[in-house]
Amino acid sequence: MNITDYDKALYYTHHCSCMELSVLMAQTDDDILSKRIEKFISAFIGENNYRIVACERDSLLKYIDHVYEANPVDLEDIEKYNIVFLN
Numbered sequence: 001m002n003i004t005d006y007d008k009a010l011y012y013t014h015h016c017s018c019m020e021l022s023v024l025m026a027q028t029d030d031d032i033l034s035k036r037i038e039k040f041i042s043a044f045i046g047e048n049n050y051r052i053v054a055c056e057r058d059s060l061l062k063y064i065d066h067v068y069e070a071n072p073v074d075l076e077d078i079e080k081y082n083i084v085f086l087n
Helices: 003-014 018-027 031-046 050-070 075-086
Strands: none
Touching: 003 018, 003 031, 003 050, 018 031, 031 050
């Protein structure tokens, strides 16, 4: 599991960065994450109904939350990734 994919997806979703999300969608090995990103971007760009956009966003965020709960990250891993992001 590449935790940075989920961190990036969470960050880009909160900032509505569709370009970065689409790049992540193409690069990630997680097919479910890729599909959830695709559905969110499609709704964000093409839907006039905010409820549908919010539903797709929530679906993506719930999946990210599920991954974090299913695969807890050790404190050492967090420190390692923080060093990578800060440098």
